[in-house]
Each structure stands twice: as C-alpha cells, then as structure tokens.
Amino acid sequence: MEQNLSLYHIFNTVAETGNISKAAKELYISQPAISKAISKLEQNLDIPLFIRNSRGVKLTDEGKVLYEHTRKAFDSLIKGEDTIRKINELEIGHIRIGVSTTLCKYILLPYLKKFIKDNPHIKISISCQSTFHTMKLLEENKIDIGLIGKPDNLKELDFYSIDEIEDVFVATKTYVENLKLRELNDHADIFQTANILLLDEENITRHYIDDYFYRNNIQINNALEISNMDLLIEFARIGLGIACVIKDFVKKDLASGTLIEIPLDFPIQKREIGFAYSNKAVLSNSMEKFIQFYKKGLTH
Structure with missing residues (x-):
C-alpha cells in the first residue's frame, strides 16, 4: 500500500483533470511518467481504470468506484493538513491535570487563570482526586501532570516545588x-x-x-x-x-x-507542594508551555 500511495495520487489527479497533460503540469512530472504510473496501477489491480480517447481520458465504471475512495482519502488528508496547520498557528493543545479538590481551589485555579488567558486555545481537563490516585493516574498515563504534595517516594516522577504549606x-x-x-x-x-x-x-x-x-x-x-x-x-x-x-x-x-x-x-x-509528571513521558508542546509557565512563576 505504501508503494502504491504515489500511484493513487497520480490516478486521483488524472481522474479530477480528465487529462494526462493537465495532470502532468499539476504534479510537475512528465506525461510518460503519468502514463507509466496509471499502467502500473491498472496492472496491480488487474483492471482498466481509464478509457483513452483523443480528448483525454475517461474513467471506467471500476475507475469511478476507485475514484470515489481516493477522492475521500485525499480530501481527508488535506483536511488533516489544514487541521495541523491550525493547531500550529493557534497553538491548540490539550493538558490533562490531576489534583485534589483543595489544591485545585486554592493553588491551581490562580495558575490556570493566567495560563488560560495567555493560551486560550489549549484545552484543560481536570481530574480531582487524592494525591495517591493522581500519582497512579500519572503512572498509567491517564493524565499529563499532577499538582500534589511531595511524597516520600517520587518513583518515576519529575517534581517541581512551587510552594510550601503548613x-x-x-x-x-x-x-x-x-x-x-x-x-x-x-x-x-x-x-x-x-x-x-x-x-x-x-x-x-x-x-x-x-x-x-x-x-x-x-x-x-x-x-x-x-x-x-x-x-x-x-x-x-x-x-x-x-x-x-x-x-x-x-x-x-x-x-x-x-x-x-x-x-x-x-x-x-512544612511540606512542599508542586507539579509532577512522568519522567518517561513524551511532552507535547502544550505541556512544555505549561511547565515553562509554572517554572517562571508568572502568577507570583
């Protein structure tokens, strides 16, 4: 399938233009290369996909069926590229945070207020439970970061202290x-x-x-x-x-x-409280932003 992807791209372009010459210009490749690719795809599928005539090419009935699928596939890829560009331009992301109800109310909310103002396109999900449960969710990769009281054993967590509590x-x-x-x-x-x-x-x-x-x-x-x-x-x-x-x-x-x-x-x-995340996790851009945010102490 991977080797055929370029063939399907050529096929889809020829089907849309109805002309090998136009498809060649659009794809910046030669007409013989276009014809060779179509022939190879037809051989692979063991069925004719186009009817050639003096004006160009016309899809066979089987070619029309294949085109419906390739058109949807390449439309989906284009939409995917557009979505990725939008994510990059608007810095869209998602952060899953675990925190106790108490620390959420008194500590996390002030952080989030400023962070969300600066990063309005990053979605925040909050799961409120005990520190022990938060650490378990971090181990299971069900949340990205937790605001916790510093435990005696951090296991495989990176911990960054933000305050002391008495x-x-x-x-x-x-x-x-x-x-x-x-x-x-x-x-x-x-x-x-x-x-x-x-x-x-x-x-x-x-x-x-x-x-x-x-x-x-x-x-x-x-x-x-x-x-x-x-x-x-x-x-x-x-x-x-x-x-x-x-x-x-x-x-x-x-x-x-x-x-x-x-x-x-x-x-x-006194005890330390801070943000913790798995030191084995691959950090998203959103997480990188959030980590830099609390390390700079922008809310203090």
Missing part, C-alpha cells in the same frame, strides 16, 4: 473554652479528649499527620474523618471539633477570630 490545628474559641472548663489544661489531654477532624486515610496529608502523631506519641481517641479540607474547615467553624487544616487556607478565619490556632509542643514541619 499544617495547623484550629477550632473555635468557644470549643476550646469548653474543653478547659472540663479541666483539660495540657495539649496531650486536648488531643485525647477533643473531636479531632482529619482528612480520610486516602489523603497524603492524613498520612503525614498520622506520622506526626506517632513520632510525638500523641494519642487520638476521637478522630472524625472528613472527605475534603473545605468540609474540615466548615465543621471547625461550627464548633464540631479541632480540625487539622492548611494554615494558608484559614488565614481570614484566624485574622477575624472565627478560628484560633491550637499551640503545639512539637511544631509540624
């Missing part, structure tokens, strides 16, 4: 005062008796905090698991308990006094 415990002042009324004065007793609101175990933040509890011998008796951080914050605001949240996401609450930060004997170390 985990804190917060509650309403009323909730803490009620705990003190029950003569709970030291921090350990607060953690043992209070409702501690945590993300579920599929979240990398939960693993990080569980490790913090283990290393510092902090025992939690009443842990309530919540599916996402926005709900954690809302439950803390209504006085349900002490919530482990990212400090930057409750700045306004802390400033207004809606929530207060629970002091810790052992501070929680």
